[in-house]
Ligand code: DX5
């Protein structure tokens with residue numbers, strides 16, 4: 001029950017060989033595949049859309065954890081659900097006061113609903129939503145790019161969330177996760193970790209995945 005979920009982010013993978021990259025993750029013992037969707041508006045970068053998620057679904061046997069860093073998420077949630085996402089996380093800042101509606105939209109589609117908060121968003125702003133979400137994603141870098149430095153001050157929010165959240169809320173952390181920062185996050189109460197650079201730049205991705213689980 002206490003096992004930490006490891007969700008490697010394919011943003012740092014070799015996009016020319018996505019199928020083999022995903023196979024590698026499955027063999028390495030990854031629990032979920034984290035897919036970063038960026039629109040060039042909510043964040044200054046463009047990445048993956050629903051057709052690519054659909055293609056990944058065909059070659060992947062573990063849950064797809066889709067992180068929407070996009071404006072107007074309500075327009076695209078159905079597409080990502082139909083493409084085979086298992087967990088759909090939108091940004092609180094992009095929901096413009098409609099977070100509860102978005103959670104319901106995702107749950108009605110039979111998917112797990114996640115809310116993500118950027119570094120400057122405080123727990124106080126989202127605390128009333130915690131009982132309704134399946135997952136809360138704490139960003140420990142400004143969303144947009146892989147390979148950035150972990151922001152320690154954001155990690156403190158994990159503790160606050162842990163104290164307020166229902167027992168079954170998944171607390172996931174994303175940005176700058178490595179062996180050391182993973183431990184900080186799990187000590188504070190996180191039970192799901194996203195890691196891009198740390199996993200894909202390692203010599204041995206199985207050991208990298210395993211090292212993130214060490215308490
Ligand atoms: C950043 C993305 C992350 C990113 C993490 O906006 O949400 O998922 O891929 O990359 P690392 O682990 O390299 O910080």
Ligand code: ZN
Pocket residue numbers: 009034035036067174194
């Ligand atoms: Zn992400």
